[in-house]
Amino acid sequence: MTGISGRNLTLTVDDEVSLYEVAKLANGKQPSVDLQVEDGRSISPDQRRKIWALLRDISDFTGDVIDYTEDLLKGYTRQIFGIEAYSLSDCSMTTASNMIYTILEFCFRNDIPFKTRTWDMIPNDYARQWFCLRFKKCVICGKPADLAHFETVGMGRNRYAINELDYHWMSLCRVHHTEQHATGIDSFIAKYHIKPIKLDADQLRKIKPQYAKGVGK
Structure with a gap:
């Protein structure tokens, strides 16, 4: 979000928007935008963006559909950290951090290449x-x-x-x-x-x- 005035919000997206792609994805319906405000408790938009970028890199490399990759890495995360089933729509920030850690180890261990954009998104922290x-x-x-x-x-x-x-x-x-x-x-x-x-x-x-x-x- 780059601006707010009353009930009007100005949004800046990461990539150039194709009106054709938006219409195609909307499938005849009125396109809508889901705005989530980070409150420090649930998974943040930044964490979710990093997770999906990493999952796409894995899927592109292995040829598996991204739903399979998501389920696989969720399973590894649950096993490693001993947590219950969760959704990337509303899990905690801690669970999201654990999943990012698990995905990173999976990528490094299996020598899965990161796209430059994805690499730049990975937090430059201890992990x-x-x-x-x-x-x-x-x-x-x-x-x-x-x-x-x-x-x-x-x-x-x-x-x-x-x-x-x-x-x-x-x-x-x-x-x-x-x-x-x-x-x-x-x-x-x-x-x-x-x-x-x-x-x-x-x-x-x-x-x-x-x-x-x-x-x-």
Whole structure:
């Protein structure tokens, strides 16, 4: 919503609207718009938009109809988080967040490509950072990536003698890693709004096999 005056609302949609498509979808009926006001309790329009964008990417990749994909990912979410059946029309914000987390893990684990638009919609929070690190995807573009420290290790310092639990991590492809070194870490972080994260010992073992052998503790 971009404007309000009395009973009149001005709406701005994400994509260009085709009157033909609107008429086709309305099937001869008067087109209507469903306006939902986020109140902090039920699933937000932003969460719902992210979920459907991710589900469409999965369906496009697998060839399954989106209803099947929705039911599949809802089932995984219920199983993982131990929750009852729910609807994306009125579930809680917590359930919606859990479903986004489940979908992200499913996509990363099965190497399902994200469309650029979808990737940009994924919240740049802990979950996205962790999945990118775990599955070695660039947190900026989603391409194959390497692990990177936020803090500078320092010239002449033994990388295998540092305590990696003290460091913040991010995953960057070669192109963005090179850009990070060229522009400086602070400017790079500010440009892409990256939030490097700390990892616990179990997480480090998952992304760095050498850590499990006692190296880098």
